[in-house]
Amino acid sequence: MEAPPDNDVLWARSLHFTHRDGSPGLAGVSLGVREGEILAVGGPRGSGKTTLLRCLSGLVPAHRGEIWFNSAPVHTMGLMARERLRRDRFGWIDPVPTLVPELNVWENAALPLMLRGTSRRRAKTAAMEWLERLDIGDSTRRRPHELRQAERQRVCVARALAPAPTVLFADEPTAPLYREDRVQVLRTLTTAARSHGITVVLATHDADTAAHADRTVSLLDGRRVKTLHLPPVTETEGRATCSLSA
Template identity: 80%
Template sequence: MEAPPDNDVLWARALHFQHHDGTPALSGVSLGVREGEILAVSGPRGSGKTTLLRCLSGMIRPQEGEVWFNSVPVHTMGPLSRERLRRDRFGWIDPAPVLVPELNAWENTALPLMLRGTGRRRAKTAALEWLERLDVGDRARRRPHELRQSERQRVCIARALAVGPSVLFADEPTAPLHRADRAQVLRTLTTAARSHGITVVLATHDARTAALADRAVALLDGRRVKTVHLPPVAETTTAAGTAGPSGTEGRAACSLSV
């Protein structure tokens, strides 16, 4: 078993993973992520981006291959050790907001801190600070059902950043947001990551989002490729505050090379 390079906080070699129906999700993917780097994992939907992030974060174990975090072999850890690693060192943002319905916005944001043993007052202060940065400070006492989807997603992003993770895994983190909101939230996320030394692994199928990263790797059908054509996402606004692709603009392709 070969140890990873010293300057890589995350390192993966020859990852293979199949879905339950036998469909390959990853086929021999290898990569390294440097400390403090913002890495975009790009590719169309179904290319294996989410599966790769789930393997790198220890959420699932690859069926073949190795994953290392700070020279520790994640792929040999048991379920409890991987769960502690995710709780103590990693942050995760889903493409759709998932919050505890009984808790208000600041309590949802502070929850991971309190689970780590941070006192309630200190956790609340950190939570409110991040909610303000993400322009939802005035919604801090609202419960999830009282928030728009875009506001709920901002709370999820604040929750992931508040714990000061070593690595933040962001799976299409701005998908529920309007175009203008998306740019502002991404700037907040990337600026916070750089100022706090947080390594970010960002999955996206949007070329504009990938362009904000320090470096990009492209996936297609579960394999790394040199070039992939990513459609810039064009949104149509709905009354609920969510965004979706619109016809002709969404098909305009641009090339991303790595």
């Protein structure tokens, strides 16, 4: 078995995954992600981006292939070990914001820290820092149902950054946002990652979003391809996304 490179915090070889309906999700994808790197995974919808992030993070096991995190074999870990890894070392941002309805904004942002055993006071301080940086600090005592979808997504970004994960997986993290909001949130996310040494794996079908990364790998039909032209997301598309889901 080939050992992963020392400077790769994540390393995957020949990943295969098939969906329950029999359609291929990944077909032999290999890649490495260096420590502190912001890597964009580009491709159109249905190309395998989300499936790749879910496999790399241990959320679902690949059907074949190897995944290593800091030289630890994720592909041989059991369910509980993968859950601990995601709780303690990984962060995740979904394209659709999901928050605990019974908790207010700062409690949602602080939740991963409190689940790790961090005191309520320290967890709140860390959460408030990121909520302020993401311009949602004036809503810390509101409940999720009182927020617009774009505001809820900012809370989800703060929740992912507050625990300072080793690796942050971001699956179309700015999809619900207007173009202006998208730029600000992406700038905050990438600046925070670089200043805190957080490795980011960012799935996107948008060329402007991918431009914030250090490097891009492209997928098409579950395979890596050398060249892929990603379309920019138009202002009209961003407004439609927000208005339909607000």
